[in-house]
Amino acid sequence: FKLTSKNLSPISSQQGEHRVEIPTYNRDDVKEGIVHVGVGGFHRAHLAVYVDKLLQHHNERDWAICGVGLRPNDAAMRDVLAAQDHLYTVIERSAKGSFANVVGSINSFLFAPDDREAVIAKMAHPDTHIVSLTITESGYYYNENTHQLTSEHPDIQHDLANENSPVSTFGFLYAALARRHAAGLKPFTVLSCDNMQKNGSITRHMLESFARLRNPELAKWIAEEGAFPNAMVDRITPSTSPNDIKSLSEDFGIDDEWPVVTEPFMQWVVEDKFSDGRPPFEKVGVQVVNNVHDVEQFEKHKLRLLNASHSAMAYPGQLAGFKYIHEVMEHPVYRKFVWQMMQEEVKPLLPDIPGVNIDQYCETLMERFSNPTIMDQIPRVALNASGKIPQFIMPSIAEQIWVTGPFKRLCFVLAGWFHYIRGVDNAGNAFEIDDPMREQLQALAKQGGNDPRPLLSIKVLFGDDLRNDKRFIDELTSAMELIDKEGVMAALPKLVN
Numbered sequence: 001f002k003l004t005s006k007n008l009s010p011i012s013s014q015q016g017e018h019r020v021e022i023p024t025y026n027r028d029d030v031k032e033g034i035v036h037v038g039v040g041g042f043h044r045a046h047l048a049v050y051v052d053k054l055l056q057h058h059n060e061r062d063w064a065i066c067g068v069g070l071r072p073n074d075a076a077m078r079d080v081l082a083a084q085d086h087l088y089t090v091i092e093r094s095a096k097g098s099f100a101n102v103v104g105s106i107n108s109f110l111f112a113p114d115d116r117e118a119v120i121a122k123m124a125h126p127d128t129h130i131v132s133l134t135i136t137e138s139g140y141y142y143n144e145n146t147h148q149l150t151s152e153h154p155d156i157q158h159d160l161a162n163e164n165s166p167v168s169t170f171g172f173l174y175a176a177l178a179r180r181h182a183a184g185l186k187p188f189t190v191l192s193c194d195n196m197q198k199n200g201s202i203t204r205h206m207l208e209s210f211a212r213l214r215n216p217e218l219a220k221w222i223a224e225e226g227a228f229p230n231a232m233v234d235r236i237t238p239s240t241s242p243n244d245i246k247s248l249s250e251d252f253g254i255d256d257e258w259p260v261v262t263e264p265f266m267q268w269v270v271e272d273k274f275s276d277g278r279p280p281f282e283k284v285g286v287q288v289v290n291n292v293h294d295v296e297q298f299e300k301h302k303l304r305l306l307n308a309s310h311s312a313m314a315y316p317g318q319l320a321g322f323k324y325i326h327e328v329m330e331h332p333v334y335r336k337f338v339w340q341m342m343q344e345e346v347k348p349l350l351p352d353i354p355g356v357n358i359d360q361y362c363e364t365l366m367e368r369f370s371n372p373t374i375m376d377q378i379p380r381v382a383l384n385a386s387g388k389i390p391q392f393i394m395p396s397i398a399e400q401i402w403v404t405g406p407f408k409r410l411c412f413v414l415a416g417w418f419h420y421i422r423g424v425d426n427a428g429n430a431f432e433i434d435d436p437m438r439e440q441l442q443a444l445a446k447q448g449g450n451d452p453r454p455l456l457s458i459k460v461l462f463g464d465d466l467r468n469d470k471r472f473i474d475e476l477t478s479a480m481e482l483i484d485k486e487g488v489m490a491a492l493p494k495l496v497n
């Protein structure tokens with residue numbers, strides 16, 4: 001059956017292991033309280049699923065979602081969702097099997113390049129209480145070195161000059177907040193669901209900086225009345241493959257042009273700081289916490305352990321010719337490398353969280369990485385490294401330098417990335433690099449060879465402090481030479497105990 005509202009009932013009529021959960025609430029009788037920018041795989045497997053549970057089991061009808069796409073590529077999502085009454089399937093996969101769930105919480109979709117005004121008006125609408133974001137790390141125009149907004153970026157410059165036809169997220173947020181202010185409404189909560197330490201605080205700082213450049217008075221209102229909860233988000237969500245579409249049709253009888261495949265695990269720890277109300281997220285398993293400090297601890301654990309391990313598998317893994325994360329986990333030495341990096345180089349830096357057993361957390365991560373059924377692609381995990389390495393790997397390296405602790409495996413990951421930037425693996429095969437800083441990175445990688453200093457001179461990524469640390473430069477240089485001479489797989493045994 002083609003996935004549409006009309007076909008939901010035949011889709012749900014199958015029994016046994018191929019039973020499909022469908023939304024049974026009345027999708028015509030909801031308000032869109034959330035506008036979400038960046039409807040990719042992760043949003044559809046995470047926030048939209050939590051909201052679907054609120055609608056399905058708790059009759060929370062004020063919180064349906066209007067999806068927004070800002071980028072030209074989002075036209076594909078617009079078209080698929082429009083043809084399916086904005087329904088899609090979440091396929092949960094693990095050793096226990098596959099479970100399919102049709103999600104109905106995304107009620108409509110606006111494609112900004114078609115109609116920018118419609119997006120601003122929607123965010124400014126009194127029914128909208130939250131604007132949530134998964135716009136990737138690069139969508140924040142955040143300079144890692146100065147911790148300031150990259151205000152010279154052409155998108156930001158464009159938006160400062162064109163209030164009513166913005167291109168960046170901040171341009172849209174600003175324009176909509178200006179209208180809400182003029183209309184006497186409260187500012188909506190801006191809820192970042194991207195993988196960044198202090199994602200809420202960074203969003204606040206970037207938006208306030210943008211607003212100050214346009215209208216200091218509005219910036220003041222946003223600072224005083226606005227809310228930007230910090231949040232830790234977690235659910236591994238690979239890109240959808242043609243096989244996923246085919247098996248959904250064959251196994252479950254659903255013709256869905258763009259389902260989402262994910263793992264059973266999901267977690268969201270969010271600070272309870274909302275300016276215009278919120279749904280009772282705790283009813284569906286979200287950890288809503290009062291203390292920003294709590295969120296930061298969870299974020300830190302997740303970014304430094306889960307995401308750093310992902311980087312450890314992605315860059316050296318790509319060089320070694322692996323295609324999927326679980327394949328790396330199947331290799332005993334590589335597996336040990338990842339485990340020992342977590343245990344010996346990252347864990348000692350992390351705070352204790354009451355109620356969290358960090359060793360158990362690491363073991364669960366190894367198990368999740370090993371899940372062969374979700375087929376998590378290395379190129380997906382690797383993309384946009386310039387937004388990831390400074391968040392996931394560099395803070396642990398910097399802290400180990402301060403305490404003169406061990407960091408050879410972390411350096412090996414960084415060296416792996418520096419090699420990866422060249423776009424050729426250890427067997428001589430070329431691969432694509434998807435990174436907004438690609439040209440600059442490649443020019444400096446070429447200039448440096450096995451000398452990491454030209455790449456380390458990119459201040460927005462590495463700041464100023466590390467470049468002169470001899471121990472760090474020596475370790476990184478020898479890791480680069482080792483990869484060059486022997487290749488990743490021959491080098492790895494030298495890095496495990």
Ligand code: NAD
Nearest residue numbers: 038039040041042071134135136137139194195235236237
């Ligand atoms: P995706 O490629 O499926 O979707 C990305 C979405 O972000 C698209 O809608 C795209 O248009 C939008 N986007 C990209 N750059 C943008 C920009 N500069 N401004 C505005 N919108 C922009 O990716 P995904 O898997 O959904 O992941 C998105 C983000 O979610 C990640 O970068 C990460 O921060 C977070 N996340 C992902 C996972 C995961 O496992 N996939 C897990 C936790 C967190």
